[in-house]
Amino acid sequence: MAGSDVYEVYAIEYAHRTDRRRSETFITNAWTDPVHDTDQAISYYVWAIVNAERTIVVDTGFDTDEAARRRRESGDVWQPDMRCSPAEGLRLIGVDAATVAEVIITHLHFDHAGTLGQFPKARFHLQEQEMQFATGPNMAHEYCSGAYTVDHVVEMVRHVYGRRVKFHAGRDVGVSVHHIGGHTMGVQAVRVRTRRGWVVLASDASHFDDNLEGMDPFPIVHDVEAMLRGFERLYALADGPGHIVPGHDPKVMAKYPAATPDSAGIVVRLDVDPTTS
């Protein structure tokens, strides 16, 4: 398989947290007895889809100000280890955020839609339902609004008025976005044609491999049924279970090869087969 609609795909782990428990990963064990709980680290990623003609960034992560604010508000409980800024991580593979033309925002949660200002030339691809959700009545509930940062949402609203947002469930040669819902009303997954077949960046349609494999939803969820149907949709879109890339699983860093010697530990390549399963 060759040609301009085949892409390289990279995951950039810009932040990582170890201060959390496995019971925070599944809706079914949100009330797990603490004695039987175990540690479960979480990774924060942005992704890049690249070929000779195009560079598409998927999500824009969060910055150190956002991390400091959330840390303060959590009473020092929430302590991410910032590996780099999303823009710095992209630079490791030769992607300059300042000139990127296309950014897919999977959803507007704080860990996916911060640092928009680092992408001054970008058009943002967003699902209509995500903007509805993030600016609508659901946000009157803390449970729904907690993972959003109002400044990110307002910034994206400004970009709508600035004609920089394309709302779509559209299709493109080699890359397509797919409305999934569930985690938020408008979360979308990205399907990319690669040398190993169709790879699906699930983002938060499945946070961890275990959510998908166990059909066991993450506890931050707008619609459980949509999340379960979304898991099935991810399987249908990808060439195989090993072609689905979860949104927050540290295993991604262990499974896939480093993009370059310089970026080891921060950037892995997803368009080649995993080195372990």
Ligand SMILES: [Zn+2]
């Ligand atoms: Zn997330």
